[in-house]
Amino acid sequence: MTVNDATELTRLPPGRPVPGSANAFSTGSSRVATTRDYVMCRPEHFAVHYSINVWMDPSRPVNVDRALTQWDDLRATYERLGHRVHLLDPRPGLPDMVFAANGAFVVGDRALGARFRELVRADEAPAHRSWLEAAGVAVTEPVAVNEGEGDFAWAGGRILAGAGFRSDPAAHAELAAVFGVPVVPLELVDPRFYHLDTALAVLDSTTIAYFPPAFSPASQELLAGLFPEAIVATEADALVLGLNAVSDGRHVVLAAQAHDLADAVARAGFEPVPVDVSELLRSGGGVKCATLELHAPSIAEEHP
Template sequence: MGQVITSADQLDFTAQDIPSMPLPTDVLMVRPLHYSVDYVINPHMADQVGKVDKIVANNEWELVRSLFEQVGLNVNIIEDQNGLPDMVFCANQSLPYIDEDGKQHVFMSIMHADQRKEEVPYIEQWYRQHGYEMHYLDEDKISDFEGCGDAIWHTGRRLLWGGYGYRSSLEAYETISETFDIPIIALELVDESFYHLDTCLCILDKNTALIYPDAFTQQGLAMINQMFDTIIKASKYEAEELFACNASCPDGRNVIIQQGCTDVNKNLRDNGFSVHEVSTYEFLKSGGSVFCMKMLLWS
């Protein structure tokens, strides 16, 4: 069923038509001992160079880790590396997948920014040690692809949502779709403050999504509206300043989200979700929050 869909008129299926996929059981996280803002590669990093409090950042990271454990996930930890201050944002270096036979696969990323390219081999080493089948994109044909920062699995379905325009190339999804034999709904991003799909789309369960609408084209919004029964919309303030859409809902029930997202959190609770607020203020300085700080996996 491999295909890349870029417009609503190509959508000839619903989420219910797509084969099921297990919910994740594990989380991969990278310890933030060397985390800092040393350069500017997105608008959120401007004026934040040198302003990270490492002790506070580590405490925030520990709370995020503990919340994933509290909702029932097994946390795997990689040590970060000196000179790679963004390695903590481990949603970006890979795209894992479990096939219908239970075999684990992973596509390794081609990072857009030169400052982050050296992160990938350290993450790749972990996957190799844990028996994943490795897949790679052709760097002669594809300029960039930033893993689950832009590629987000539809909860419980073998369906991928793929963002492109700032950090990932549309062409990458052709290879991924063909390799995994899955449909991919590709969404063009149009606001540089929402440079990854995970900054403006949070899939909560198979029927519900949290979005920041102005980050998408009208065609993208049409596809989102067609595939979800319920759509919660974040305001510009909660999406851009508090990264509301960078929440994580690994089990379709529990949402781990940056504290202070008052309107979004009310809407989440009204729709039956359990909300777990956490401070990620030190990580917001680099343009990331809960979703960026982890990789969901299957054991």
């Protein structure tokens, strides 16, 4: 199901699930999927006109038609899995707006808006804010630089919060103030993995997949303690942004090129769902970058 207007989004009090997200569905595994709400922005203006990460090379033109086809396939994949996709209108002059995950961090009817580090992306933030406010979400305007779900991940009633290249560590206090849950600070140290979501994926409330060398030794130790059953990705899979993945608790939508990671995810009882979004990789993005989740778990239930 695709929702084209923000006003169609169901509005509920903080910490309570939207109706669909309470409807868990099983696919023959002990892992259970729950219906999710995702915001996406079609890459009609996608281009690489500048370089703000090591993946971007303006001398290599992108194939917009291919990007559109791949994006359409990703959206169709979510809908086939029973999720709701809400559409954010693309705006001319904002080629990275396809990476909707960077525009905010949302739980229930509360959001912390984004404040982009790079001026070329600054106008994306008010576009996201307008959409969310039309949907009935109370958006807190940030003071510190943060790039939304690019650096913040909801994990079992806590927020994993990256910093090092884009988001400012000061944003972590803003997260805690807005959402009232523990925030786990994580330091990124490899510029190839400039956002948390390029190096770590939350698969369910107790399971992550990640690439340890992307993190400082202290952060590696912290993650190992919090997630002893974590899936450790190979460098080859990390370099195709295989960890830039989206999970509904059962299905893990990830880059088709991340073969070993797909196998590891399957061994852990999840169902890998490979998709090809390789054209977005030219800008340093992937599946998760293109997907902002409107989280609606019960905070009280997930973090007693």
